[in-house]
Amino acid sequence: MPISTSDIKDIRALQQKKFRKERGMFVVEGVKTVEALIESNVEIIGIYTTEMLDFLNDVDDSLVHFIKQNELERISGLRSPNRVLAVAKISEPKQINWNENLILILDGINDPGNVGTIIRTAKWFGVDTIICSPECADAYDGKVVQSTMGALFHVNLRYEDLSIMMDECRSNNFSIIGAAMNGESVYDCSNSTKTALVIGSESHGISKAVHEKCDHLVTIPNNEISQKVESLNAGIATSIILSQLTRPK
Numbered sequence: 001m002p003i004s005t006s007d008i009k010d011i012r013a014l015q016q017k018k019f020r021k022e023r024g025m026f027v028v029e030g031v032k033t034v035e036a037l038i039e040s041n042v043e044i045i046g047i048y049t050t051e052m053l054d055f056l057n058d059v060d061d062s063l064v065h066f067i068k069q070n071e072l073e074r075i076s077g078l079r080s081p082n083r084v085l086a087v088a089k090i091s092e093p094k095q096i097n098w099n100e101n102l103i104l105i106l107d108g109i110n111d112p113g114n115v116g117t118i119i120r121t122a123k124w125f126g127v128d129t130i131i132c133s134p135e136c137a138d139a140y141d142g143k144v145v146q147s148t149m150g151a152l153f154h155v156n157l158r159y160e161d162l163s164i165m166m167d168e169c170r171s172n173n174f175s176i177i178g179a180a181m182n183g184e185s186v187y188d189c190s191n192s193t194k195t196a197l198v199i200g201s202e203s204h205g206i207s208k209a210v211h212e213k214c215d216h217l218v219t220i221p222n223n224e225i226s227q228k229v230e231s232l233n234a235g236i237a238t239s240i241i242l243s244q245l246t247r248p249k
Helices: 005-013 017-023 031-038 054-057 069-075 110-125 142-148 163-170 208-213 234-245
Strands: 025-029 045-048 065-066 085-090 104-106 130-134 157-160 175-185 195-202 216-219
Touching: 005 069, 017 025, 025 031, 025 142, 031 045, 031 054, 045 069, 104 110, 104 163, 104 234, 110 142, 110 157, 110 234, 163 175, 163 195, 163 208, 175 208, 175 234, 195 234, 208 216
Parallel strands: 045 065, 104 130, 104 195, 130 157, 175 195, 175 216
Antiparallel strands: 025 085, 045 085
16 A cells, blocks of 8 residues: 555654654654564554565554655655654553562653663663653654664653652652762662662753652762763663662672
């Protein structure tokens, strides 16, 4: 089934947060990421491809649309579109499972690449719930979706008032750890049974209100060689701290 001018307009509109929110849909691009989407439980609205790909054999024919390269370029948000694009439904957030041992909280991280990398990293370390402040980049922004490499489809992602959610964490026996420049070394931090890790933006760190609600602050110590480096990328910092928090006891 070919793509219509109206479809092209509607899909292009999904590059904007306003329309993603209104329609409850987002765009997934590239062979690997679309394949990961198909293997998830996320509802697919349509798939637009320039060729028959192996993983499309198991997809309902009514969802697959064969289009020309120039049509793919018109609906893509990438400079170099990669053969296939899908439109999917934004999943409703699930209730938080307070029996989990590790929850990630993102405070004001507005760089899409960082948010995407953190989601991918978090899933690697077994984090299922990620709570974002409203100021964080939209997880369904194209750059975020690309950066997660499919991890986005397997986490419970919520945008919430962090003050309220941190109180909820504490009432469910979570120890709240904030990443900060003035904390104890993360390598000296003892593993808590249930931990909520707060990561702030590279430029401002965690906000004052969130800082005050943390039980402990941790930092990644540097050495003389790294003194000239102002700060670590938020994604890298998250990886290091999660690695430490999830190490075998």
